[in-house]
Every structure is written in C-alpha cells, then in structure tokens.
Amino acid sequence: MLKLRDFLHLPQLDHLINQLVQDDGGLVVLAGIEARVVAPEENEAIMPSGLSAIFNILMQEILLAHPLSQAVVSAEERSLAKVPRQISRRVRLLKVEGPGMYAQQIEIAARQRPGLLVIERLNEESAAAAFRAAQSGVRVLVQLDSVLRGPAVVHQILELGVPREHLPALHWILTNQRMAVLCGHCKRPVAQGDDQIEQLRRRYPHLGTAIDTLLAGTVETLKTGQATKKGAGPHANMRFYRAGSCEHCHGTGYQGDMAIFDIFRNDPAEKSFFSQKSLLSLEEYALYLAAEGDLDLDDLLDLENHHLRRTYQMLTTSERRLTETNLALSRKLVELEASNRVLLQRTEVLMSLQDLGQALITSTDLSELAARICRRAGELCGADRVALYFKRTEEGDSGMAEILALRGWDSSFVGQRLDVRQVYDLNEKPRITRCMQTPP
Ligand SMILES: [Zn+2]
Missing domain, CATH: 3.40.50.300 (P-loop containing nucleotide triphosphate hydrolases)
Structure with a gap:
C-alpha cells in the first residue's frame, strides 16, 4: 500500500x-x-x-x-x-x-x-x-x-x-x-560568502528558529530526524x-x-x-x-512568484490543450457533418432507385413512368429542368427519338420527335450529347 x-x-x-x-x-x-x-x-x-x-x-x-x-x-x-x-x-x-x-x-x-x-x-x-x-x-x-x-x-x-x-x-x-x-x-x-542566511532571515522573519536549528545541526540530522549532531560548527553541512x-x-x-x-x-x-x-x-x-x-x-x-509562475504555466498549458481539443473536435464535427450529408444523399439515391425499380415492375402507363423518372432525376441532381428522350431500338441507329417527358419546360413538346443524333452521339463509344444551350 x-x-x-x-x-x-x-x-x-x-x-x-x-x-x-x-x-x-x-x-x-x-x-x-x-x-x-x-x-x-x-x-x-x-x-x-x-x-x-x-x-x-x-x-x-x-x-x-x-x-x-x-x-x-x-x-x-x-x-x-x-x-x-x-x-x-x-x-x-x-x-x-x-x-x-x-x-x-x-x-x-x-x-x-x-x-x-x-x-x-x-x-x-x-x-x-x-x-x-x-x-x-x-x-x-x-x-x-x-x-x-x-x-x-x-x-x-x-x-x-x-x-x-x-x-x-x-x-x-x-x-x-x-x-x-x-x-x-x-x-x-x-558560495559561503553569500549573504544567503541574512537574505533568508530578512525575507522570512518567522523562520528564524528553523534557520538557527539548521545552522546548529547537519543535513544528516534533518534527513533521519534524529537529534544526533554530526559534523562540526555552524554551516557545517548546510x-x-x-x-x-x-x-x-x-x-x-x-x-x-x-x-x-x-x-x-x-x-x-x-x-x-x-x-x-x-x-x-x-x-x-x-x-x-x-x-x-x-x-x-x-x-x-521568491516562493510566491515561483508558485504564481507555476500556477500560471499550468493554467495556460491546460487552456492551450482545451483550445487544441476544441479545434480537433470542431474539425471532426465538420467531417462528420459532411459524411452525414453524403450518407443522406446516398440514401435518397437508393430510395429513388428503389422507387423507380418498383415503378418499372408495376407500372403499365409509360407516360406516368416517364414523368416519375423525370421528377426523381431532377430531385437527385438538384435540377429544376429535366428532359427525357426515348429511342426505340427497332427504329435502328439512324432512327428518331421522342421527347417522352419534361420537367420545367412547356409540356406541349412532349411527344415531339427529333433526330436521335441530336441527343445521342453514335460514335464508337456511344454517349449522350452534351448541349450547352437549350436542349433540342
Ligand atoms: Zn542539469
């Protein structure tokens, strides 16, 4: 113990x-x-x-x-x-x-x-x-x-x-x-010639007796607490x-x-x-x-100042630590919030895809399905305007495409047909055409 x-x-x-x-x-x-x-x-x-x-x-x-x-x-x-x-x-x-x-x-x-x-x-x-x-x-x-x-x-x-x-x-x-x-x-x-003892007496008058005891005794006496005197004379071992x-x-x-x-x-x-x-x-x-x-x-x-210095040092050290910890926590919080946003987005995507999958299986109404795809795509991308083109495979690569659904545009364009090449690049690696202006 x-x-x-x-x-x-x-x-x-x-x-x-x-x-x-x-x-x-x-x-x-x-x-x-x-x-x-x-x-x-x-x-x-x-x-x-x-x-x-x-x-x-x-x-x-x-x-x-x-x-x-x-x-x-x-x-x-x-x-x-x-x-x-x-x-x-x-x-x-x-x-x-x-x-x-x-x-x-x-x-x-x-x-x-x-x-x-x-x-x-x-x-x-x-x-x-x-x-x-x-x-x-x-x-x-x-x-x-x-x-x-x-x-x-x-x-x-x-x-x-x-x-x-x-x-x-x-x-x-x-x-x-x-x-x-x-x-x-x-x-x-x-150095022995130093007026250390006088300085101490002046600084701490109430320590007079303790200083006298020290002068009369030896360091060994202090350490063992025994009253035996070793060494000789004042200042002997002090x-x-x-x-x-x-x-x-x-x-x-x-x-x-x-x-x-x-x-x-x-x-x-x-x-x-x-x-x-x-x-x-x-x-x-x-x-x-x-x-x-x-x-x-x-x-x-200078005991008081020594103590003040140490206390101040300890307080500033812990203050610095607290600030560092707070900063680290804030950084973690920002990271967590970002991760949370990504997670929410992914969940939305998953739910949208699930919803669309369900609609594909159950829906018999093509225009209703098209409108739903438009809406979901708009929500996922944060777009306020969406157009859905539809190309029938039996019409061949050189065929026509049809505007199947619109969001944010005049719905009277729905059903309009256009050359598929205007919206779909049919090169070696077919991909959707990028248009910088209003889409066809
Ligand atoms: Zn050293």
Missing part, C-alpha cells in the same frame, strides 16, 4: 500527520491544485500534482488509525473510493449523480453517522453541507481546489457560502503544492544551491518536481483563524528541502 510517507520528504511532517489522522473529529481540508491537463503529453513541463493520490492515501491513513470506523465516500468518480483490500469493506461509495445532488447526498451520508465522511470536492454545492456534517460530529475529509495555503484557505471557504459560525468545525488544513527540483548534474553551490544548465535537464536547471506541504491546525482557543500560524509552514518546509540541495535558493527566496 502506498503510504503518505512516500510523498513526504521530511520527518518533521510525520508527527503532524499522525496528529491529523488520529484527531477525534472535525473537518480536514486538503488544499492544492489538481492538474488541469486535458490529455497529458510526454515531456509535459507540468505533471499532475498527485493531489487526488495524496487525498486517497490520507483517507486510508485515517481509517487505519481508527480501526472500527467505516467510511462513506461522496464522489462523482469511482476511483476516489479505491482502497487496498484490507480496508475495502470499510469504504462505501455514495455516487453523486448529476448536478444539484451533492448537498443532498452529503446530508444522507451524514445521517448514517459514518466514522469518516469523504467528500471529493469542496465547492458552492457541497461546502455548507460538509460543514454541517462536521458540526454534527462526523469526521469529514474534503479536497479543495486552491492556490492559497494555511489559514488563507479559510477566505476561500467563506466565499463558498460556509457560515462563520460553522468555521470551528474546521480542524486541519493540509496544503500541498509542488516545486521544481534542481537538476542533480548541474546545480551550483551558493549548503544551498542554485540552478545550473546541462544536457540532462535540457538547459533548464531543473528535473521534475516534488511535493511541499503546509500544515495548519485550528486552535479552538484562538478567536480568529487569521491570527494563527501554520504548525509547519510551506516556507519552512521548502527551507529544509533547499538546505538539502533539492530546491533552488532563489525559488525559496
């Missing part, structure tokens, strides 16, 4: 996630941006964030922490309720069928008092019902599409129509974002890097990306969300990863 730990790169997160999954109840929000790539291509710069995967694992970990709990999953997609066999009997999917059904489904699910209510997406439809369920004592886990992090996410939740008095039901906000990882082949260490350029990363300086997290827990003793800080902020998380050489120091110093 894939564990949340597989996504986490730092031990600092472990005990916080443990607290989160073992919490008694309330609402847990996983905030982040789910990839909007319509049809991912190879070499795509932006890969899916894996938000749903993290969400699914979070659900599993909560269930494992509460062995007697059953989960009800309210989702449009079946895939969200997929769990390993060992807990699959404890998970039930309540499929959301169509728009307008979300809130109702959540109410139904909440009335069953499940140990865990999993809601695929927090939006205008589901938000109020999700908070009511949490308020009534049900443990709720939801995903929220958001570019915000930590307590700022609450602004977005309020905009979804959740009443302020229901906000205390919100216990945890786990934010997941992604950052580009430095190419291991060409990353360049930042080294920041900047992006380089090489053939391995196609000159970009980056290879792939990694998840970074922000963990916020609402303290019920506090009056407001917005005066509270995250237990582990995104900046702090990124600081540890930068100190391990995974992230670019400049990206860390």
Whole structure:
C-alpha cells in the first residue's frame, strides 16, 4: 500500500500527520491544485500534482488509525473510493449523480453517522453541507481546489457560502503544492560568502528558529530526524544551491518536481483563524528541502512568484490543450457533418432507385413512368429542368427519338420527335450529347 510517507520528504511532517489522522473529529481540508491537463503529453513541463493520490492515501491513513470506523465516500468518480483490500469493506461509495445532488447526498451520508465522511470536492454545492456534517460530529475529509495555503484557505471557504459560525468545525488544513527540483548534474553551490542566511532571515522573519536549528545541526540530522549532531560548527553541512544548465535537464536547471506541504491546525482557543500560524509552514518546509540541495535558493527566496509562475504555466498549458481539443473536435464535427450529408444523399439515391425499380415492375402507363423518372432525376441532381428522350431500338441507329417527358419546360413538346443524333452521339463509344444551350 502506498503510504503518505512516500510523498513526504521530511520527518518533521510525520508527527503532524499522525496528529491529523488520529484527531477525534472535525473537518480536514486538503488544499492544492489538481492538474488541469486535458490529455497529458510526454515531456509535459507540468505533471499532475498527485493531489487526488495524496487525498486517497490520507483517507486510508485515517481509517487505519481508527480501526472500527467505516467510511462513506461522496464522489462523482469511482476511483476516489479505491482502497487496498484490507480496508475495502470499510469504504462505501455514495455516487453523486448529476448536478444539484451533492448537498443532498452529503446530508444522507451524514445521517448514517459514518466514522469518516469523504467528500471529493469542496465547492458552492457541497461546502455548507460538509460543514454541517462536521458540526454534527462526523469526521469529514474534503479536497479543495486552491492556490492559497494555511489559514488563507479559510477566505476561500467563506466565499463558498460556509457560515462563520460553522468555521470551528474546521480542524486541519493540509496544503500541498509542488516545486521544481534542481537538476542533480548541474546545480551550483551558493558560495559561503553569500549573504544567503541574512537574505533568508530578512525575507522570512518567522523562520528564524528553523534557520538557527539548521545552522546548529547537519543535513544528516534533518534527513533521519534524529537529534544526533554530526559534523562540526555552524554551516557545517548546510549548503544551498542554485540552478545550473546541462544536457540532462535540457538547459533548464531543473528535473521534475516534488511535493511541499503546509500544515495548519485550528486552535479552538484562538478567536480568529487569521491570527494563527501554520504548525509547519510551506516556507519552512521548502527551507529544509533547499538546505538539502533539492530546491533552488532563489525559488525559496521568491516562493510566491515561483508558485504564481507555476500556477500560471499550468493554467495556460491546460487552456492551450482545451483550445487544441476544441479545434480537433470542431474539425471532426465538420467531417462528420459532411459524411452525414453524403450518407443522406446516398440514401435518397437508393430510395429513388428503389422507387423507380418498383415503378418499372408495376407500372403499365409509360407516360406516368416517364414523368416519375423525370421528377426523381431532377430531385437527385438538384435540377429544376429535366428532359427525357426515348429511342426505340427497332427504329435502328439512324432512327428518331421522342421527347417522352419534361420537367420545367412547356409540356406541349412532349411527344415531339427529333433526330436521335441530336441527343445521342453514335460514335464508337456511344454517349449522350452534351448541349450547352437549350436542349433540342
Ligand atoms: Zn542539469
């Protein structure tokens, strides 16, 4: 089974996630941006964030922490309720069928008092019902599409129509974002003389303690999470890097990306969300990863812009994909319409031929049959004028022809006889004469 730990790169997160999954109840929000790539291509710069995967694992970990709990999953997609066999009997999917059904489904699910209510997406439809369920004592886990992090996410939740008095039901906000990882082949260490530490302190004053810990400890200490001190003195193993350029990363300086997290827990003793800080902020998380050489120091110093750039890139990529998909669909539609027209035409031809065949078998009236042939021929060719000539074989090749039927011309000409050569070329390959003026 894939564990949340597989996504986490730092031990600092472990005990916080443990607290989160073992919490008694309330609402847990996983905030982040789910990839909007319509049809991912190879070499795509932006890969899916894996938000749903993290969400699914979070659900599993909560269930494992509460062995007697059953989960009800309210989702449009079946895939969200997929769990390993060992807990699959404890998970039930309540499929959301169509728009307008979300809130109702959540109410139904909440009335069953499940140990865990999993809601695929927090939006205008589901938000109020999700908070009511949490308020009534049900443990709720939801995903929220958001570019915000930590307590700022609450602004977005309020905009979804959740009443302020229901906000205390919100216990945890786990934010997941992604950052580009430095190419291991060409990353360049930042010179020791660089005023990197001072820059970091100025940029993120609240990271002072974390920076001090880093200075006192070593990178190994961070990775194992053990308090043993290796190496000696400040700056011993802490080294920041900047992006380089090489053939391995196609000159970009980056290879792939990694998840970074922000963990916020609402303290019920506090009056407001917005005066509270995250237990582990995104900046702090990124600081540890930068100190391990995974992230670019400049990206860390400019985290907001890095995030904005990536979000913008992802949105434009998906917008371009949507446009391309729409264009391809329009082209297909035009092709289909053309095929449909041809098909209709062929059907008409077939029906006309069938009609004529039937008439040939059953009709005893030559002029009625001739009029019908004229009409059908006119319909098939889209012609408003048709003349049907008739040549009797017994009259020989040099014989006469007769106007048998007309459409669009004076019917008094019907029955008139004319030289067959005027309408029928009797050369080696006999064919109908083409006339550019009024036919004879
Ligand atoms: Zn490189």
